[in-house]
Amino acid sequence: MPKKTVKEIADHVGAEIIGDASVVIESAATLDSAGPGQITFLSNPKYTPRVKTTQAAAVLVARQVQTNACQIVTEDPYYAFMQAVVLLHGHRQHPQTGLSQQANIAASARLGKNCNIHAFAVVSENAVIGDNCQIYSGVFVGPNVTIGDDCVLYPNAVIYDGCQVGNRVIVQSNASVGQDGYGFATHKGEHHKIPQIGIVILEDDVEIGSGCVVERGTLDNTVIGKGSKIGDMVAIGHGTKIGPHCLLVPQVGVAGSVEMGHHCVLGGQAGIVGHLKIGNRVTIGAQAAVINNVPDGATILGAPAIDANKAKRAYALIETLPEMRQKLRKLEKEISKSRTEGS
């Protein structure tokens, strides 16, 4: 890994230096674990005291703090830290397998330049793959799938027939994209499969986590908007549209035909029932059960989900229910007694 001086890093991220610009940085680390030769960052002000005692050689900060470490001052220290990590450690280097002799690539498939198609990957009939793509082992690219440039499909990811994947999309291991939506017509007690004629569209810069399941649409398409990042083991229902730049943390479930705006953030294990409209810049807490439409900018929490501020107070009071009930009974007795005495 390349070493960099504090000056080189500060120049790279466009920041000011307070301290010795010639200090050499070898790697990045957390505030608590960073030692000599390492760079760290402070973005949450509540950790400011820890910067005082850090053993790090350098720290990215939003404003000057008390510390022995060299300070690199920049408006968005976490973003600058990301840039520093890329500079020092780089992104994953992918094995250069070229088109493996052990891959199964259909004669009718079209491949761009500089792709690595690993052993035991399948590229089906009429699939189109752009330039510089990494198709790992066990990946299945179904018939008529199109994939843009600079994509990475990790081992055993599956893209069903006809789905469309943009540029710079990452699909992690064992994720499924485009499997049949959960659509059945129940008639006389039996459930009949409805052909799922929609597809899944993953727009540019989407990331799909390991073990995710993104259903194809029954009639309409399922869409994950540009730049949205879907954590591990998230389930997206058929025909749902996730807007651009959303963050869906692991184990979230979004049922079918939901329309979600842009820049939404969903906490772990949150669930959204089908056919709802979720506005822009909505924040949904972990384990929330969303059962109503949500307006732009709302922050909600709880099961059922309500305004987060209300929810924090209300759900914390569940604990006091036995006490409340006792008080209520006591009051009833006293009232009843005073009524008797008064009569």
Next chain:
Amino acid sequence: MPKKTVKEIADHVGAEIIGDASVVIESAATLDSAGPGQITFLSNPKYTPRVKTTQAAAVLVARQVQTNACQIVTEDPYYAFMQAVVLLHGHRQHPQTGLSQQANIAASARLGKNCNIHAFAVVSENAVIGDNCQIYSGVFVGPNVTIGDDCVLYPNAVIYDGCQVGNRVIVQSNASVGQDGYGFATHKGEHHKIPQIGIVILEDDVEIGSGCVVERGTLDNTVIGKGSKIGDMVAIGHGTKIGPHCLLVPQVGVAGSVEMGHHCVLGGQAGIVGHLKIGNRVTIGAQAAVINNVPDGATILGAPAIDANKAKRAYALIETLPEMRQKLRKLEKEISKSRTEGS
């Protein structure tokens, strides 16, 4: 895709026509998006006003409504719509790979007629596969597994040793069937694995969604009953019996040794603790936590799950807890004051 006249579709589904029977239908679509050349349906009466304004060429309805579209009147419009979608679009056409030279098929395995075993699929020793099965790439059919006729195993589905799969069963991508049940004997602080000697039985017409995990039984078998449809990313515990014709929506979890009746419906992310008995025709709401046996026909909701009507009112009142506490305090003060004044 084949075009059909309204007459051909109505004849196929056994329905009456109100309007021009010669109109040509090219494809199916939702009520909101359907346009000329498309057929749609109305099954939920609350969407009746939208039929008035639909641009669809034809609409399947249960009774005559106000609309410019040609009406096809039938008792169960959603079921008829399913039939129309099959007629117009068909089910997925599977690649005709035959027995791929790149598949790994044990010499002792027995295969029926007209199977497609794709590249990089594994059929292990003594496995038996029926006629007309589609075994996609990366599928693992373990030793001694039996699979019936007309089954589809999508890419990277795994069927562990000895499991039994009926006819017309579909297992979507990256699903696991028959992995070891979660069974350990804890002794002196260490957890010792108990051999899981049961298997999984998937009865006829079962569908298992992508990313599902269906544990084999410790001693008894795990069974998914005939015609039950298991959504994506559902976890079924060891020794659990799911009855016939159940619908388990994505991300449901059923712990071990549960006995569930027929025609149950479980909402997303619902969980059932182990060893419970769930009756027939039970409906369980999304995110419900089922901790007690459930009688036939019950509809339950909430965590912990209670009667759905009660639950809807009760869980909605969590929001009012701060207000209730305040009122309680006010009453206590007033009572205390009146007592003091009275004394």
Next chain:
Amino acid sequence: MPKKTVKEIADHVGAEIIGDASVVIESAATLDSAGPGQITFLSNPKYTPRVKTTQAAAVLVARQVQTNACQIVTEDPYYAFMQAVVLLHGHRQHPQTGLSQQANIAASARLGKNCNIHAFAVVSENAVIGDNCQIYSGVFVGPNVTIGDDCVLYPNAVIYDGCQVGNRVIVQSNASVGQDGYGFATHKGEHHKIPQIGIVILEDDVEIGSGCVVERGTLDNTVIGKGSKIGDMVAIGHGTKIGPHCLLVPQVGVAGSVEMGHHCVLGGQAGIVGHLKIGNRVTIGAQAAVINNVPDGATILGAPAIDANKAKRAYALIETLPEMRQKLRKLEKEISKSRTEGS
């Protein structure tokens, strides 16, 4: 399968016999289903009446009970049962494929003795695998991964680059270990991927269930402690440390940077938010939402999670909220009335 006499089993598990030591046992079964030639066990005293009527040939018990079955008396009957099941049924016999010609093993990989590397498994550059390992089909062992002795990686399990796996580790099918942590720096509304430079360490005797997703660390490593058993479809966040001998039941989610002690037990679908400290011997109920640090020995339940005893009473009272509100209103009216009358 080998038959054993009661005497042979009792000797093997170190127990006393009450009854005929020469009875032949062929297999193991549950208390309810066991019949002639079968052995079962009683560990939960509430099932004692069922032992009276069991048809089993032999039963493992902690102390003498009323039954016609031959009794094998031992301190820990469930542990003894596990030993009996191993004796009678054994653990899974793995196919002896040796190093399959259809596997893809990098020239720079180092393999121990007696490994079976199945068709379509991948062992990448510089990976190191110990003795007696079973690497099933579709498994991906990434570059620079190290795996100890006696490990089993079931079909389509994926171990990303650089991760470290101890001895006697089992990874079930379709599990992902070491995929990128969910780490993005959001800048001007776009989410930028932070290289995830940590790895995952699975210590000795760990089991990872089917469909699990264990993220690699952003900067620190993710660690699953010795002897911990992770159920199916569990999500572990980046940088989280699970201590030794923990039990995480299916569908649990643990966010990033959590530090968990030893011998913790987590119920199904429980969730833990990031950066928390969970003590030793903590028990967390199914579907619990853990949002605060948890001290050693605590048993917690509910969403939000509180002391289990409190939670059982409190959450059960949610059902009474409509009634409580009604009573409150009634009291308010009476007080108001008595005040009016008093004035």
